[in-house]
Every structure is written in structure tokens, then in C-alpha cells.
Amino acid sequence: MTETSLYVLQQLINGLTIGSTYALIAIGYTMVYGIIGMINFAHGEVYMIGTYTAFITIIGLFTMGVSSLPVVLLLALMTAIIISSTYGYAIERVAYRPLRGGPRLIPLITAIGMSIFLQNYIRLAQGSRDLAMPALISGGIEFGDPDVFEVSLSWMQLIIWGVTLASMTALALFISRSRLGRACRACAQDLKMANLLGIDTNRIIALTFVIGAALAAIAGVMLGLYYGTINPYIGFMAGLKAFTAAVLGGIGSIPGAMLGGLILGITEAMTAAFFPSEYKDVVAFSLLVLILLFRPTGLLGKPEVEKV
């Protein structure tokens, strides 16, 4: 292979890694929007809480003398999922459910308030300095011609792909095969009708928040380990990017969120590859504006039918 194609391959690997984590977080935005038509701006903070939980768990396990890598990873992932889901559920219960049925703008404002609250709460509880995640998984494989360009694929990147793929498959199976999944789809189609037909819609809505939070927690653990540092402000940018991904793919559509995440990640990597890397956010968000201008429903979104 030529030098350029190897370089593009490397950037594709980088873009795919970051893109798949965007996709995981974007699911939370898109599912909530799909059912109650609201943007949960506190979702990025749930992701951030996931990284902090994982950090505390890992450090705790190390001090207790547990050093088996799979055990540490699995426990970190589990606690992050449990704690983040609890937060996701609690946020819905406390901040959104009492306001349901009101004007659309109200939950949006509480969501922003919730986001600011959680960010500052973690900052006060954990300090605002960057915390360094211990490097659990290092190394990887290198291929390509060492004289031309060596493509590196780290184990962590492979794990991110694997975990994302597994979570997405599980989610797709859950939505398409299970009873609860069917109820979710029914709620997304028509909340009021589903309620009339005997579906406990409050429970389903709470469930979508929990699922979204769990996926965000998975992304949080992965990214925390991949990048190496965490701070209380990472939720904002990650949330914004994931929201962009959700809108890009068509908000409300689960496959759309997956596709949008990957496209956004790869776009960012390619921009940084061929232009100065400070432009990558500019290009990512310009892409959002362009999609909204020419395809307001996103890539896989359906035009919204006015509900009577």
C-alpha cells in the first residue's frame, strides 16, 4: 500500500474509535427524543459521572490489592453502569417527570439546569483538576511498511470497537425482540395511544433514560481509559458532539445515531489529518449546520408527522 493510503487507514482507525463512542452517547439523546420529544442536555454529565465512577472503582480496587485486569475492568464497567443508570433514572424522576405535559421549553431549561448542577456537584466533590486514569491496557499491533508508514492499532481501540459493537447489538436485539423493546417502539410511535393500550408509559420513559445512561457510562469508561485523563467538564463537549451525531443521523432514529456517530468521528479525524487539527471542531459543527440546512431530518430520520 502507498504511504497516503496507510495514513488514511490510520486516521480511519482513529476516527472509528472516537466515532463509536460518540454513537454510544448519542443513543441516549436519540431514544429520549424519540419517545418524549425532548433533548436531555444533562446526558453528557451522565457520561462524565460514568468516567468518575470507573476512576474511583479502579483506584479503590487497586488499593484493595485487586490487580487482575479483567476483574478490574469488568467491575469498573459494572459500577459505572449502575451508578450512571441511577443518575439517569433520578434525573428523569426529579427534573423531567413532574414537568411532563407542560410546554416543551420547560424541560429543556431544567435539563440545562440539571447539567450545570451535576457539573458543579462533581467539581465540588472531586475537585476541578484533571485526574489521571491509570494506564490499564497499553500496547497494540503495528502493521504496514516500517519504512513508509506504520499503522498502529492499540488494544484499547480494539476493545472500544468490540464493546461498542456488543452494546449496539444487544440494544438492537432488545428493541426488536423483547416485550419491553416492543413497548418502547410503541411509545415512540404514539405515546398517548400506547398508554391507552395498557403500556405503563412512565416506566418505558424511565427505561429509555436508564438505557441511555448505561450506554453513556460504557462510553465513559472506555474513553476515560483511552484518553487517560478526566475532569468535571468533559461531559459538556462529549454531550455536544454526541448530540450533533444524533441530529446528523436523524434524531429519534437509533441506527441514525450509530451512523451519525461514526460519520462525525471519521470527519473529525480526516479534518485533523489533512488540515491543522485546530479546525476539527469547526468542520464537525459546520457539517451539522449543512445537514440541517439540506436535510433537516438527518440522514436516517423520518419527517415528523404532526401529531393530532
Next chain:
Amino acid sequence: MKLKHGLFGNTLIATGTLIAALNAQADTLKIGIAGPVTGPVAQYGDMQKIGAMMAIDRINAAGGINGMTLEGVIYDDACDPKQAVAVANRIVNDDIRHVIGHLCSSSTEPASDIYEEEGVMMITAASTSPGITEKGYQLIFRTIGLDNLQGTLAAEYIQRNIKPQRLAVIHDKQQYGEGLATTVRDLLAESGTDTVMFEGVTPGDKDFSALIAKLKRNNVDFVYYGGYHPELGLILRQSREKGLDTRFMGPEGVVNSDLIAIAGKAMEGVLATAPKSFDQSPENMALVEAFKERDEDPSGPFVFPAYTAIQVMTEAMGATGKTDPYDLADYLRANRFNTTIGEIGFDKKGDLTEPTFEIYTLHTDGSKTPVSQ
């Protein structure tokens, strides 16, 4: 309120009487030491005070200067620009013609206007903002390097010792980092080393994989980074994970124990410019002992620059036999001085002609070793 006012007035009168009494003795020369005695940065003011006072005491112990005994008078500006102006006016009214201070650049700048206008010599041992000496003033000097001198020092070192074939300069788009990065790139371009890659990263960004792939593709063999430790730490950590072993160099902003926490083993061997630790240099050992005897800490960054400020001022007085600030200023600009911060000279602006920064190799255990240049 009324009571407070009364108290303050009394103090002023008392001080005034004291000053009048001291003025009567012609063989005492008073030197103002202006800086924060109170407020959040008071510990920096303390560094300046112990440095200057030590110099004054030692000169007095050796017989004073031109038959005069020196006396340090402390003024508190609390690092507040408004109070600094008030302090400067009081110093002028107290008939003091020589000042060490102020400390915070934001205080030094407005105070220096008054000193220049009233014919008072001012030497700051701590203010690093370039603006202070940009006004073409005659009587304003400093015994501490400017931030941008780090760029000059780094560029010279890279040119002389590293001789990179493919240099990359990365910065964080902020005033400090981009300023330094631009200085390094431009100076190296002048001396014939071209930068193959010059680009910024977003502060707070966590993913540098695309940047690292680009560094690899450009076969970069040395990277200068202008910015702070959180981003450099991540770049180092992610570089080593992706098989990029290039050596990195950064400014003082990266020298921080958090760099070790973030980058771990990946930070071993990083080069950085940082202020010299004057309390470590062998020539100052006797002085360090003297500070320790007084139970004072000589390791603060402004202790030795403050000592040096008194040193050069009195040396000029001794050589010219005068105390007139204008004569002293001419002497300072024309000569070189052997001081506790090394051999120094002053340029036309009143800045040091050589940087007070040194290049260090940083280590994982938190230590740093000076690099021979």
C-alpha cells in the same frame, strides 16, 4: 468607621515623625521595598522582602555604602493596582528615591509611571510582563527574565544541540503557548531550521490520535510544545502508546507534578525551560546558609532576584559615588555585574540581557536535571 480613620491618621503621623527623625541623620539611605504584605499573594511579597533585607543587612555589616547605612522600608500594595499607586505616591512623599518592587505586574505597571515621572529608581524582582519595560522609561529595571525569553532560550538550544531535521511546533492557541511557539518557530527559521509542522490544539481536548498520526507521517524527530501540562501530558501518553518516540520540549508551564500523574513513564526525558533554582547553585551556598540561620526559606523564585536588585543598585552607588537615580541608571546600563543570579547586564529597556531560565530534563520521579548547553 470614624475610629478607624482616626487610628489610620495617627499611624501616618507617627510614621511621619519617625521619617522626619530619620531624615535628620544624613548617613542613612532609605530604600523602599514595595509589594504585597497582606492579601492572597503575601507569601511572594515575603520572598522579595527576605531577599532584599538580607542584602541590606549584609551590606550594612560590611560597612554600608559611601559611608551611609542602608535602611529598608516596607510598603504594602496588597498586589492591588490602586493601592500600588497610593504606595508609589507615599514613597515619593517620603522622599525615598530607590525602590525594590513592585511584585505583581499589574501593580508594577501603574506604579512605574509615577516613579519615572518623579525621578525614583525602581527595580522589580518579580514582574515578568513585557509591557513594564516597553515604555522607554529611564529608571525602571528588572532582575527577572521575561516569559518570552524562554522561547529564545529554547530556540537557541534546539538549534545548537538538537539540530532537528524535521521539527514540529505545537501550541494550545492561547496567548502564552502560541506566543512561545511562534517565537521558537521564527527564531529557528532565521537560523535555518524549518518547521515542517506548526499547528494548534484545542485546550481541554482529550483526543490527540489524529495529531499523533500526523506527527508520525511527517517523520518528525523533535517537537516543541507551547502550552501547559494537561495537553502535553496527554499528547505524550498517547504518543508513546501509538509508538511515537520523538523527544518533546516545553516551557515552564508544563513543569508540574501533574505532568507525571497524567503521562506517567511517557514524560521521562522531556526537556523544559524553567527558572533557575538559585538556591541550588554552589556560589550561593554561604548565602543559603545565612538565610537558614535566620529561619528563612531561600528557595522562593523571587528571593535571589530581590537580593540582586539591592546588590546592583548599591554597586552602582559605590562605583559612581552618587545616589542620584539617573546616574545610577546610566551605570547599570553601561556595566556588567557579578551577582547571586549570575553575571548579568541590562539592556536599553532595563531588562536583563541574559535569561534567568535554564533548560532541564524532567524525570518520572519529579526531579529535574540541568542540561549542559
